[in-house]
Amino acid sequence: MNAPLPAAVQFDIHGLAKAIVDAQASDALPCQLSLPQWSVLGGFMQPFPLSAGQILIEQGARDGTVYFIEKGTLSAYSEDEGVTTPMTMVGPGTVLGEGTFFTRQRRRSTVKACTPCKIWCLTPLRFKDLAARHSPIALELTVAMGSVMAKRLSIAPKKVAVT
Secondary structure (H helix, E strand, O other): OOOOOOOOOOOOHHHHHHHHHHOOOOOOOOOOOOHHHHHHHHOOOEEEEEOOOOEEEOOOOOOOOEEEEEEOOEEEEEEEOOEEEEEEEEOOOOEEOHHHHHHOOOOOOEEEEOOOEEEEEEOHHHHHHHHHHOHHHHHHHHHHHHHHHHHHHHOHHHHHHOO
């Protein structure tokens, strides 16, 4: 997660906003923020690239960070007694980690980048600061992430994507 940014990778929060607006996945983030609100939110988020094969989330971790995918594809899988079970694939315009973000429980699966990715993360501490300073943005984000989590929990193959 703390990999240095290669010179060729440029981040702009409006790229994430566009990915979310353009997303066609059933579990896409239905976030209704204006461009100025996205700019505010971007100040609370940390952008970083992932290389293909790099792990974003480890099963069993207690990290409550939520991740927003601007570009790339990631796979979620579970590991039990040495057996790896593929679960689902997620792509641009979706969010990962919303389950742990809300519940503070251990991560239920491991998530690895299948392709080079552009990811934005929001820690619980930064979200708390966002909520104190810009509550309408925090509320919209909470409702949108809750909607994604509800959709994933209602679709059996996507249930494991609630990390």
